[in-house]
Amino acid sequence: ETGVTQSPTHLIKTRGQQVTLRCSSQSGHNTVSWYQQALGQGPQFIFQYYREEENGRGNFPPRFSGLQFPNYSSELNVNALELDDSALYLCASSLVGRRGGNEQYFGPGTRLTVT
Amino acid sequence: AQSVSQHNHHVILSEAASLELGCNYSYGGTVNLFWYVQYPGQHLQLLLKYFSGDPLVKGIKGFEAEFIKSKFSFNLRKPSVQWSDTAEYFCAHAGGYNKLIFGAGTRLAVHP
Numbered sequence: 001e002t003g004v005t006q007s008p009t010h011l012i013k014t015r016g017q018q019v020t021l022r023c024s025s026q027s028g029h030n031t032v033s034w035y036q037q038a039l040g041q042g043p044q045f046i047f048q049y050y051r052e053e054e055n056g057r058g059n060f061p062p063r064f065s066g067l068q069f070p071n072y073s074s075e076l077n078v079n080a081l082e083l084d085d086s087a088l089y090l091c092a093s094s095l096v097g098r099r100g101g102n103e104q105y106f107g108p109g110t111r112l113t114v115t
Numbered sequence: 116a117q118s119v120s121q122h123n124h125h126v127i128l129s130e131a132a133s134l135e136l137g138c139n140y141s142y143g144g145t146v147n148l149f150w151y152v153q154y155p156g157q158h159l160q161l162l163l164k165y166f167s168g169d170p171l172v173k174g175i176k177g178f179e180a181e182f183i184k185s186k187f188s189f190n191l192r193k194p195s196v197q198w199s200d201t202a203e204y205f206c207a208h209a210g211g212y213n214k215l216i217f218g219a220g221t222r223l224a225v226h227p
Contacts, residue, residue, distance in 0.1 A: 031213065033213070033214060033215070035215070035217075040219075040220075041219055041220070042119075042205050042207075042217030042219050042220050043159075043205070043215070043217045044217070045214040045215065045216070048213060048214060055213075056213070056214055058214065090158075090159065092159075092215075094213065096213060103149075103161065103164060104213075104215060105161075106151075106158050106159040106160075108158040109158065
């Protein structure tokens with residue numbers, strides 16, 4: 001166990017709807033990153049939050065947005081869901097500023113199915 | 116653009132066989148390389164990492180990896196696999212913003 005938790009575990013939504021996924025970082029970590037893992041592929045970086053601000057973004061449209069709270073928990077919001085958004089969404093926390101701080105600890109993921 | 120490629124998508128081995136999974140990365144700057152493992156039904160776990168120093172890195176569960184700068188490679192090895200090593204293995208490189216760039220993964224099946 002990494003200490004990173006995510007909720008819900010599974011979610012089914014309809015195309016066009018909106019969804020919010022939640023992540024609780026490992027204690028002491030100040031950075032959270034979100035990844036999308038489509039079936040049969042490696043995780044793809046969505047964005048990262050550091051000190052409650054977006055600190056880097058991958059090749060995802062603006063309908064993917066996020067928040068980081070003072071307790072370092074985080075949300076991923078996806079608007080206007082599309083069928084291709086069906087994937088496992090992973091949250092990873094890390095401690096930026098520590099030597100070797102690129103080491104990220106992953107949660108179990110949220111499986112999103114869009115129908 | 117930075118990328119990571121893994122040579123084998125599926126590998127099938129018998130117990131006690133030796134394992135080598137290939138990984139190549141494209142970035143020529145600062146090197147931060149990782150191997151992660153995803154056991155069935157479990158979350159991604161860090162096997163080992165390389166930032167600098169000895170290019171032969173030892174990780175958990177008897178795994179090791181060798182960083183070869185001239186080949187932009189970071190291959191994962193294990194001398195003798197066990198049935199419990201059945202999992203999906205991901206090579207990753209840390210790019211800008213501390214983001215991880217993953218390869219497509221290699222599914223390893225170990226038969227008793």
